[in-house]
């Protein structure tokens with residue numbers, strides 16, 4: 184078999200493959216059907232040429248006719264395709280001449296088949312040369328009919344081209360370019376040259392269909408021509424194109440060989456042919472590979488790399504926001520989109536969203552009411568069985584062209600979803616589901632290359648969405664855990680801060696107290712000396728007294744501070760509380776007198792002695808009484824009462840000591856009731872806090888805090904009852920321990 188015959192069959196096979204691909208992927212769409220039929224006719228035409236080359240003189244007329252009929256079908260189907268492309272529902276009605284032509288042409292062709300002499304006057308075949316003499320008017324009609332149909336088709340396409348935009352425009356451009364080159368050369372070699380009497384180059388015609396194969400495959404892969412969501416693997420595209428290129432190259436060699444053979448003889452032409460193969464093939468293949476890579480797979484992402492990177496992110500990044508951000512960024516980089524948004528829907532209906540860094544406008548706020556979110560969310564378990572389609576990836580392009588064949592949705596929903604996607608500048612919306620629960624959304628912007636999202640991209644996005652689902656769920660769990668930890672930490676921290684504050688205050692107090700105590704001792708010592716030396720009428724005596732009393736007051740403050748800071752245990756000794764109070768009061772009687780304060784004392788008769796730290800309790804009593812004095816600057820009454828509860832077999836309600844709840848306990852109660860200014864309601868919860876004071880210049884805010892600590896260390900409790908303007912009552916309750924020991928503080 185001659186090389187040129189072989190390549191005719193290869194061309195036929197390639198066209199057949201394209202036709203099958205288009206037909207099998209295009210479904211019942213009339214556009215894809217007529218296009219597949221046109222390409223099938225090209226395949227038949229090339230096949231006819233091949234068979235014609237092989238045929239003996241008997242069958243060659245048959246094959247000649249075969250190509251002639253196949254050629255007519257090409258024009259017929261191409262015309263039908265071009266008339267309805269790209270939208271069969273929006274096709275202008277055919278003009279009468281076009282209608283006549285589209286019906287008349289095939290009729291004429293069949294008439295030619297039935298009566299061959301209409302078309303061919305004489306047919307002689309000798310060796311490889313064929314001499315066909317056509318009947319002129321018929322052949323003229325055939326050629327003109329063919330050209331008119333094709334021309335009319337192109338005319339339709341060009342009108343559509345002017346009207347359309349975006350992807351559609353690109354699609355038409357490739358159809359016109361590919362089919363145009365094939366049709367122009369095909370007609371030249373197979374119609375017009377024979378018309379002028381040269382039929383020797385008719386075998387060349389079919390090869391130009393390879394241009395069509397190239398352009399159309401490109402448009403299918405890159406622009407989803409005829410809405411064919413073709414998962415064309417690299418290998419299929421590669422092989423189809425490589426075969427086409429090789430066929431064209433071989434054709435060139437054959438032509439060159441023929442050219443040289445005519446001029447220099449057979450041997451030289453053979454040498455030149457071999458040289459061309461040897462020298463030209465490798466560089467051509469490399470050039471081809473490079474161009475294919477550049478044109479078809481330029482910047483195409485590596486799915487494995489993307490999935491690898493993402494799973495690393497998913498395993499490392501725990502924080503939801505960071506997770507969304509990194510994922511969005513990675514998807515943007517991989518798909519080369521202008522931006523990507525990731526939205527996560529959390530348990531309590533809260534939404535969290537993040538966008539990749541290259542987003543131009545700020546991220547809009549997402550709410551559960553956003554139609555897109557609502558749409559997918561309603562696909563949640565209950566509804567899911569009814570509407571499984573709602574889990575589908577949505578493409579803006581499809582929504583706008585109303586082509587979403589697999590998803591049933593009403594017009595309102597479609598328009599709603601489309602407008603949301605347009606607002607968000609999203610080309611693709613990929614829902615994220617975990618365990619039938621809609622938990623997030625991936626919104627990819629437009630590809631910077633202007634390409635559509637390829638079917639393979641959508642497949643990859645489905646996988647990404649599954650992985651992202653698990654990651655988002657984990658991140659949400661992590662976030663909840665984190666929040667709980669935060670709360671725990673916060674409460675712990677507060678306690679820690681409190682004790683740290685106390686500890687540092689304690690340290691500070693101790694060192695300051697020691698530092699101040701020394702000069703204070705000197706001040707007091709020297710003041711006493713000076714006072715002793717001074718005559719009663721010395722004018723400075725009054726000032727010195729003030730120095731003395733202020734220094735004493737300072738010493739009290741220092742002592743209080745030390746008490747506050749000291750974490751010493753309690754000294755245990757048996758004490759009679761009544762006596763202890765009386766001793767303390769004795770210290771203050773004089774001051775009460777000059778302050779116009781009446782002291783009323785009521786002591787419980789048979790108060791048991793208890794084990795206490797007497798010095799510390801004295802300190803408490805002094806603090807409370809001093810506070811009472813301070814609260815009655817114009818005088819008043821301080822009533823001190825001691826009581827015993829739970830003695831004489833009278834069962835009392837447990838007053839304190841949760842450990843012993845329910846068991847009647849014996850307690851001693853000491854009350855200090857004054858008729859002073861009382862305490863404001865809002866201050867009552869604060870008065871036991873250290874450093875809380877309302878005595879601006881003179882208060883330290885430590886007295887009650889220290890007292891509280893001391894009573895607590897005794898296992899007792901201190902309470903306050905007061906109203907502003909109605910005096911205050913401080914009640915101390917101390918437990919009477921049956922055992923003779925006090926717990927260590």
Ligand code: ADP
Nearest residue numbers: 810811814870876877882883884885886887911
């Ligand atoms: P300081 O006496 O140095 O202010 P305290 O801790 O002893 O510190 O008292 C804290 C605050 O409690 C006082 O500033 C005062 O406002 C209030 N307070 C204490 N005892 C009385 C009382 N008997 N009557 C009215 N207010 C009192």
